[in-house]
Amino acid sequence: MAADSSPARNTAAExxxxxxxxxxxxxxxxxxxxxxxxxTLSQLxxxxxxxxxxxxxxxxLARIEQVQPPTITALSGKLEAAGLLERTIDESDxxxxxxxxxxxxxxxxxxxxxxxxxxxxxxxxxxTEADRAALTRxxxxxxxxxxxxxx
Amino acid sequence: MAADSSPARNTAAExxxxxxxxxxxxxxxxxxxxxxxxxTLSQLxxxxxxxxxxxxxxxxLARIEQVQPPTITALSGKLEAAGLLERTIDESDxxxxxxxxxxxxxxxxxxxxxxxxxxxxxxxxxxTEADRAALTRxxxxxxxxxxxxxx
DNA sequence: TCGAACAAATTAGCCTCACGAACTATTCCG
DNA sequence: CGGAATAGTTCGTGAGGCTAATTTGTTCGA
Numbered sequence: 001m002a003a004d005s006s007p008a009r010n011t012a013a014e015x016x017x018x019x020x021x022x023x024x025x026x027x028x029x030x031x032x033x034x035x036x037x038x039x040t041l042s043q044l045x046x047x048x049x050x051x052x053x054x055x056x057x058x059x060x061l062a063r064i065e066q067v068q069p070p071t072i073t074a075l076s077g078k079l080e081a082a083g084l085l086e087r088t089i090d091e092s093d094x095x096x097x098x099x100x101x102x103x104x105x106x107x108x109x110x111x112x113x114x115x116x117x118x119x120x121x122x123x124x125x126x127x128t129e130a131d132r133a134a135l136t137r138x139x140x141x142x143x144x145x146x147x148x149x150x151x
Numbered sequence: 152m153a154a155d156s157s158p159a160r161n162t163a164a165e166x167x168x169x170x171x172x173x174x175x176x177x178x179x180x181x182x183x184x185x186x187x188x189x190x191t192l193s194q195l196x197x198x199x200x201x202x203x204x205x206x207x208x209x210x211x212l213a214r215i216e217q218v219q220p221p222t223i224t225a226l227s228g229k230l231e232a233a234g235l236l237e238r239t240i241d242e243s244d245x246x247x248x249x250x251x252x253x254x255x256x257x258x259x260x261x262x263x264x265x266x267x268x269x270x271x272x273x274x275x276x277x278x279t280e281a282d283r284a285a286l287t288r289x290x291x292x293x294x295x296x297x298x299x300x301x302x
Numbered sequence: 303t304c305g306a307a308c309a310a311a312t313t314a315g316c317c318t319c320a321c322g323a324a325c326t327a328t329t330c331c332g
Numbered sequence: 333c334g335g336a337a338t339a340g341t342t343c344g345t346g347a348g349g350c351t352a353a354t355t356t357g358t359t360c361g362a
Binding site: 159191193194219221222225226245246 | 347348349350351356357358
C-alpha cells in the first residue's frame with residue numbers, strides 16, 4: 001500500500017534516507033544468511049566487477065569496489081584460491097598485477113544469476129507485478145548511487 | 152523451472168534478484184563506510200527495533216532482527232555499555248531479560264533520522280523528485296521483504 | 303519433593319569483511 | 333646512482349555473525 005495521504009511536498013523524502021539505510025542494512029543481513037556458502041556477497045561483487053572490467057589491476061578493482069587495497073588483496077586471494085580468478089603480472093612493470101575471470105568464475109556467476117530458488121528470488125516472485133517494476137526501477141537508481149564516486 | 156519462460160513481459164524481472172543483491176551489497180558497504188562511528192548499522196537496526204517494540208526480551212529481539220541469540224547478546228551489550236539501552240530482569244522469571252531504550256538512545260535515533268549531511272542524504276538530494284519517489288516506494292517494499300519470516 | 307527436562311541467555315571459538323599502519327618490491331627520475 | 337613515488341602485501345584490530353557448549357532459572361511429574 002503506497003499512500004499515506006502524502007501531499008506533493010517532500011515529506012516522504014525527508015525520512016527516505018533513514019528508512020533506506022535500515023532497509024538496506026536488514027536486507028543485507030538476509031542476503032548474507034541465504035547466500036551461496038561458496039561465494040560471499042563481497043566476493044560476488046568483486047567477481048562481477050572483474051568479469052565486467054577485467055583484466056583489471058588490483059588497484060583499479062579496489063577503486064571500483066570502493067574498498068582499500070588490503071581488502072582487495074584478501075578478496076582476490078580467496079577468489080584465486082577458488083579458481084574463479086587468475087592473476088597475471090605485467091612484465092613491463094612487475095608491480096602491476098591484473099586479475100581476470102576464469103571459465104569457472106564465469107560459470108559460477110552465470111549460475112548465480114539463474115538461482116531461482118534463493119531467498120530473494122522466492123520473495124520477489126510473490127510480489128505484484130507493479131511492486132517488481134518499482135524495485136526494478138529502484139535497483140537501477142541504487143546501482144548508480146553505489147557506483148558514484150564519494151564526496 | 153518456473154512456469155513462465157515468457158517473452159518480453161517479465162524479462163526485466165528475471166534478473167531483478169541478482170541486480171538487487173549486488174546493489175544492496177554495494178550500497179551496504181557504502182553505508183558502513185559513511186556510518187556514524189558511534190553507531191554501526193547493526194546497532195542502529197537493533198536500537199530502532201527496541202524503540203519500536205520495547206521493552207522486549209532478548210529472544211524476541213533476536214527473532215525480529217533475525218539473528219541468533221549470541222548476536223543479540225553482543226549487540227545489546229554494546230548498546231547498554233553506551234547507555235542507549237537499559238536492561239531489566241523479569242522478577243517473576245529471572246531467565247527473562249528485557250531491554251528498553253533510554254532517553255539517550257531515543258535522542259541518538261532522533262539525531263540519526265535528521266542527519267542531513269550524511270553520504271546517503273547528500274546523494275538522495277541530488278536525485279530527481281521522480282527518482283526519490285521511486286526509492287520511497289521501493290523502501291517500503293524492501294522493508295517488508297526484510298521483515299518477512301523466512302521460508 | 304526433588305531430579306530431570308526445558309527455556310533463556312551467555313561464553314567460547316571460529317570465520318569473513320574491512321580498515322590503517324607499516325613494509326616490500328619495483329620503477330622512475332634528477 | 334639514490335631518493336621518491338607507485339602497487340601490492342602483511343599485520344594487527346574490531347565489528348558482525350555463526351554454532352556448540354555452558355550457565356542459570358523454572359517447571360513438572362513420579
